Amino acid sequence: MFIDFHTHRDRQCQNLVNLQTLHVNVDLQAKSLPPTCSLGLHPWFTDISSWEDAYKNLEILANLPKVLAIGECGLDRNIDLPMELQIIILQRHIELAETLQKPLVIHCVRAFSELIALKKTTKSVIPWIVHGFHKKTEVFQQLLEHNFYFSFGAAILSDRAPVVQAIATIPQGRFLLETDDRDDISIEQIYDRAAALRQVSLVTLQSQLVETYHQLTSLSRINRRIATIHSEPNLTE
Incomplete structure (x- = not known):
């Protein structure tokens, strides 16, 4: 099983989990979403006026089971959208x-300094995944x-890329792979x-990334199950 964790392409084949990323605007509808996806307001395409x-549309669509992640979203100093609004x-x-x-x-x-500062101040506990890291x-x-x-x-295809050392040494369970656009x-x-x-062998890597993918994308189901268990009456009393 291959997992393309972040892609803007609609690819369908038997041995592929294709997590397609879509930018949300006011017109995007649930019927237009692929079988598995990630939704967010990409800073490149975010309009100040709308x-x-x-x-609000994202809030509605994000509740759907097929939406497994939120984003991509983030911060970009190379665009005109004010950083204050991006934050x-x-x-x-x-x-x-x-x-x-x-x-x-x-x-x-x-x-990245602003991103790390937000991670600290928000005390967020869900996983933050930096995509396309290089x-x-x-x-x-x-x-x-x-x-x-x-x-x-x-980026990892280039021998000269500094990220080559990162992919070689990053702990298991802390990364996934992508094709982006x-x-x-x-x-x-x-x-x-x-x-x-x-x-490592390709089979070993596939097994490890399937486990990581399920750990990252099953949080809501796991927590709903825990909440259900806690809310169930104690039949032994």
């Missing part, structure tokens, strides 16, 4: 993810120390490269 209405919108996503107990998929460009070792270590998760993609590479290529860098 983001609140789009977020407000990200905080709303954090609150929603916490309420629904679904992991948060993060887009972050040149704003930064230097120092940034990787900082995020790892603050209990972030990672989704690695095409690339249509010229396959998730199988990413898996083969990751297995080689981690010096």
